[in-house]
Amino acid sequence: MHTLSAHQNNPAASAFELAAIIPGQLRVIKRNGTLVPYTDDKISIAITKAFLDVEGGTAAASSRVHETVARLTAQISATFRRRMPSGGSLHIEEIQDQVELELMRAGEHKVAREYVIYREAHAAARRQREAQAKAQVAASDEALLYVTGKDGQRKPLDTKRLQTLLMEACTGLAEVDAKRIEHEAIKNLYDGVAEADVSTALVMTARALVEQEPNYSQVTARLLLDSLRSEALGFLGLAERATSGEMGELYPQALGVYVAKGIELELLDPALAAFDLDRLGLALQHERDQQFTYLGLQTLYDRYFIHKDKVRFELPQLFFMRVAMGLALNEADKNARAIEFYNLLSSFDYMASTPTLFNAGTLRPQLSSCYLTTVPDDLSGIYNAIHDNAMLSKFAGGLGNDWTCVRALGSPIKGTNGQSQGVVPFLKVVNDTAVAVNQGGKRKGAVCAYLEIWHLDIEEFLELRKNTGDDRRRTHDMNTANWIPDLFMQRVFDDGDWTLFSPCDVPDLHDLTGQAFASRYAEYEQMAQNGQIKLHKRLNAKDLWRKMLSMLFETGHPWLTFKDPCNLRSPQQHVGRVHSSNLCTEITLNTSADEIAVCNLGSVNLLRHIEDGKLNVTRLERTVKTAVRMLDNVIDINYYAVPQARNSNLKHRPVGLGLMGFQDALYQQGIAYASQEAVEFADESMELISYFAISASCDLADERGCYQTFDGSLWSQGILPLDSLQLLAQQRGEKYLQVDRTERLDWQALRERVKRGLRNSNLMAIAPTATISNIVGVSQSIEPTYQNLYVKSNLSGEFTVINPYLVHELKRRGLWDKVMVNDLKYYDGSLQKIERIPADLKALYATAFEVEPRWLVEAASRRQKWIDQAQSLNLYINEASGKKLDLTYRMAWYLGLKTTYYLRALAATSAEKSTVTTGTLNAVAAGGDSALQAAPVPPACSIDNPDCEACQ
Template identity: 55%
Template sequence: MSAAVTSLRCKFYRRKIMSEQTMELRRTALVLKRDGSVVRYDASKIRRALECAFLNDENGVAWVGGQSVLAQSQMAQIDELVEHVDSALAARPEKSVPIEEIQDLVEQALMHHSEHRIARGYVLYRAARKAARTDGTHRQRVTLRLADGASLSLHELEARVADCASKLPMVDIKRVAGAALRDLFDGAGAADVDRALLLAARSLMETDPEYDQLAAGLLLGSIQREVLGEVQDQRGARAAYRDHFPRYIAWAVDAGLLDARMKQFDCGRLAQRLCPERDGLFRYLGLQTLHDRYLQRDGERLLEHPQAMFMRIAMGLAIGEADREFWAIEFYQVLSRLEFLPSTPTLFNAGTARPQLASCFLTTVPDDLEGIYDAIKENALLAKYSGGLGNDWTPVRAMGSRIKGTNGKSQGVVPFLKVVNDTAVAVNQGGKRQGAVCAYLETWHMDIEQFLELRKNVGDDRRRTHDMNTAGWIPDLFMKRVLGNSNWTLFSPSDVPDLHDLYGKAFDEAYQRYERLAARGAIDSRTVAAKDLWRKMLTMLYETGHPWITFKDPCNVRNPQQHAGVVHSSNLCTEVTLNTCADEVAVCNLGSVNLVVHLVGGKYDFNCLRRTISVAMRMLDNSIDLNLYTVDKAGRANQLHRPVGLGMMGFQDVLHATGIAYGSPTAVAEADSLTEMFCYFAYWASTELAEERGRYGSYAGSLWDKGVLPRDTLDWLAAERGADLLDVDRESYAACNYGALLDRIRAFGMRNSNCVAIAPTATIANIAGVSPSNEPAFQQLYVKSNLFGEFTELNQYLVRDLKYHGLWDAAMVADLKHYDGSVANIERVPKHLKEIYRTAFETDPRWLVEAAARRQKWVDQAQSLTLYVVQPSGSQLDELYGLAWRRGLKTTYYLRVVQASGVDKSTGRAGGLNAVPVTQGIQCALGRGEDGGPCEACQ
């Protein structure tokens, strides 16, 4: 079938689907008018409004008999605009939509279709109508009758807003209350009132960060009313929290939602330590995320408020402690102050009847049919309770290889990966989020070229995996062949079984020996130009977001557990590097420290950071013993090696708070010294746990046992690879007493085989209200879109600095929208602020690699490193990923690029809910938007 025919069929079916959606929309959609009445949605009114907008514009309008008429092309354009609005409304979950939001969609449709001049006229018309309503021409009602028979006045709405805005001087209370009242109607319920106030606050979040705080406060009030009933003030909240918590725990245990051992705690004592005031630490997105996904529910009924959730998690992680209450309180303090947050599975499941707390699972798939399907079954069981998966598929024989049992030929790896893909979709992590898995394959595998094409949108769909991630597991020898413009030989692992477990010089020698055998015809092989294969990897990475580029030799040469096995892959998000084999499923429990809350006066409070890391390491270590293991191989491996992955988040916030540009030597030095101190504290904490609880089971023979710290292994990597091919700073810049650390390791050993892994922290960073992981700022003003809606994000540090210079006003907001959340082209912004507030795409990605290399020398596992490139060329990607290899990085993660089409803009009225660009112009894996997509499986 030709491409043209396929395209026409796609258009036909797309229009057919849109037509069916439109018909359903027009049958069911309701419009909330400003006077509180509810009417049926009428698309003809949208059409008429657009016709008037076009007619009011003199340019391009034909004149017949002295009257203006629209050209046929303009009528067709209006048809498309109406269809655009219909589609946007059909995608909304709610059936009743305020009239103002429909008008916002009309503006966005005009801008999307590049009708900027007409959109401007439409905006001015709306502004004039609003002014007319305000001066009395259209008088707004000031009292409504609610569903329960009570009345609601504008004054009462203002009082509710004022309660939440008592410490927010920039909030316009009357504006918020008035906007909420316009969206309400006679017969509205309490939930409708909460929603109207929240939407009114959300619509103003782009104008000042205080509206973000207001929205969070309004949402918190709604949560409190749902869980506790009406709470009058802070004193009342404290009493209500203390009264509710013991009853909640007892009821939830009896209902089978929580672990029966939770009743063994002195819940009254723990309730006394709840701190309602810490609810004020949340920003709106963080609190909304908790409400939508993390707070415990019984069906639709909300059971927890945020502080109860934190105490439930703390109790769940302290169940095995001798002094349960003491450690539950210690854990709660760290969690509720947002100093540290464990990853999503722990937040979901700690303290519950099924406490699957681990974030990541790594498996090796054997080369036999029973083993392959056992591995797929293990994927399903591991994913059921929110685990992210990394599968090593290298041992499976290539297409065309002989099958001894049947004397037939193998179909290779790809058909099985299709099954893995569909399993990940079917087992959607307990119904809470989409399943996520990443398949790894070494670059010498004969199926590597088909593997690279798995995410393409063209070709045989039976050989495509549209929902699964892929990564190349690349030995150093391949990179040397690329640099030398040499050939590369592909093998089936059934002919070269030992290559899978070899690395460094031992791999090089064995590989070259197999090449000589292949040259004599003793084994099957295929030869390609190494540079051509590398170019195809980078091309697929650009076009599809996959495969991620990861490096086998640094992961293994620097592996503290190399005496106990081989690292065959990383995990779903490329920060975990643990041994796997047929008998062991590697497991890692993750959590991240919030860096910015440990800043005091622009400097780190290292005593506080050390305490946080010590408590966090204890929580992660406890989770190993408390975890529900759905696969025996995972339980045995985790108990034997006890790896954890402590990470960090908020590095960009630290730079903003201290006035440092990400793309600078100062930021690289900050990444270096901070990570050194961070890792030092983590390793020290593991020795303290070993002193108290004993060393991990496979400690003997490890690099820890030999007195070799992660920083020392850079010399080993240089020796294996060649000193001229490893160029990374190896100096120490922090005041760490390594002699004392080594003395403690010699005396007590380590409790954990691995301690530090820097995860992407997509969701927990939202909860904490900070930038994810170590990533640069995406934009200064944008809309973050995820499964639960759209959320305006405004850089509070930029607003702080612009206010200091007297530059924060409505014009600045408009300029930020126009320039897609960038200050680079806004003339009145001072030059030094432009440097500090460069966005991710305005920062040379080489700075990200340099900072990551400095971090990697101290980290015993790896880090999730996303790279941002504006419309990259092949040579640019070759240079960038070549630099990552030369700097000794173990792994990289997403490549994000800006599409040539850019992002949509909206002229929306100031305060329009969706009046800033949504991050749809960014290419990333799975197409799930800027918020990190599948990396949520880790965080």
């Protein structure tokens, strides 16, 4: 890895890597490749010179011109900072384009014309200098450039190899130009440049073209592979460098060497050496390296590939085979299964979750994604739970903690005759533990605390993420969620009262659900009125509901999750209770003092199963069957940091199969997200996944046996997820539940088969896929498109993200040009205000805040009826107000959702673009309902926040 001082000594090649070294600031890539800080003064000087040329010195010194220059400079800077809130790199040409555009928009046409003439004159001068240089080279018959090798020796630039790399990078991709990349890259090189930095120059050049043609993202990834191959193959002693074509021979050789080296360095499980590595090596498909986008490959390189002393000696196909071998260790025919698993992963049809990708095949195979715990109401138990958090977080687990059992502020402590400080001080310790134990040094620790909303500390709990107040009672680095019984929602609907209790006074409430909860809760309320329970508080349910929504809008927390649908539809209600969800609100498993629930995740890539505009059902069935087998294998291979997790996982064997690329699948079918067709597709696709997953688990039960607690479960009674809706309706009342119950497949036959046995207690959960969707290059989970063009910054650097479907459709209609690119940037990736965009495209390519939230909720409701667990559902609300939030979240409960995740809200009144200098892509501006005066909501994990990747 290059150091900063190395970059300072070699400025022309610094931009690509330095972007990831110095985050949070804007930088400018000059034409010679050097990287300099972005400053306003140079823009101001350039505009002033243009005014001088047009109006002369005296006029240009006028207050009008001075104010105009200052205003335009501020607008230009605000545009870039809004577009790249986490910092990033801009090419000098992009800045000059924006100057030209702002001059035109300001009506300064003469000055803009002078500026264009100025730019063209300088460009002509550069072209002349380049032509002269080429002529001199041709006349002397010498090489254009010399490069410096690793040994310090100078040698001519190998233009033939460079052209081969570019030809391979552009093969099979439409509207990309290898010659253009070569020409632009060579212009930015200098005599004596390090040979390794030639690849960097190629990557930088191709990367700058992504916003003009999305296929350049794949070109960039393929060019990046040249550096990755040199690093890995050199470390393994196989070759100093290799082209893509040469990897057809090198990959089979590399697998055995790689496994041996990994075992020698104590990074890989010695059991991998027992595989037939020659057979597996021949199964590697080198051409699948060509599938990656730049973001996907860079993410793999930075955070997933095995390394020694920061040297990555893993390559993409070795990586996928390592994971496949790690998941096939216990298979009878482990070589055949490893190849089967490899083909599923490397084809991008399915992707395992991040912990599985991190750790499969290593000495510490912690493959599970999230852990759910219940914290007991005693000091030893509380600190044991915090210790468990630390151990689980150390090995890349995300955490969901249920804190409802812990007594409230003011409750008596029998052992000391004192009073409890309540839940909040302990949550501060949990928060700091998550910061201190950062998932094996690979990413930040991540935890979510859950509290049932009858808990007397709930009002303080709601305020944990506020930026004001006593910081000792604030948790800025952890997530929080409300655990809401149906009775509370019914009282909100009926404008009733609500009573808060300390759990030490109402110890059985947390385990009760449905009508049993409602009946017992009413008894406790009566006891409080009679004076039998001293410590309580009575308030209006709607007032508490409004505060919950207000805090959600202001701080992004606590999330709203619903206790009764999670429990009444749980197939495992005969052996326990669901006391909370997990870090990302998609897991609904039982927890107790003896059991820490474990979720084992993976996601089907829907896009890969759309062929000729429709879902390929046969391919989907094949994918799901293999995926469920891989997930079931995780349970037996997994490393368990605490015994309660092993006990729970081996006893119940839950897994969570989800999906990603939902938005891409809609694009491929020409379906707008905000449409009834999209709702129907959500229903159809999830029904198929559910049917095939349950069938696959039946197959595994025939082969391997049922899970231990199968008898007495809903499954054993032939009650499938769809049927469990009736159980919820019976307890809640049909008045409060409206879910479409259409079914298309032969579920009755499957019901009879399920009664005979199932391998896994739980099978489906839709996780956010925050990172793995980047790896395979599709939209995340069930998310709508956030913006059609934006810059994404994460731990791997910065990446231009552009909607390829939109670009290709605009090209087909003759609407894609430089002006369109600028308009997309100006309107933050939205099409709605661009007049020349046809109405059908505005509907099809509407972005997240342009899709009414009811469509998100309705599609989620259709999925939820097929899912035995839950789904990570982000809600996007434009022109947010108290009324809109109230309506949306009531609708979520009414339509049978089990959980919701982040609220992404934009207020009804936003700041003018010209005044915006900082903020995030989805910052909230104050406005709308007076009860919802908002601070910026933290960025969603699906967009720009690496903290939430524990699920995927």
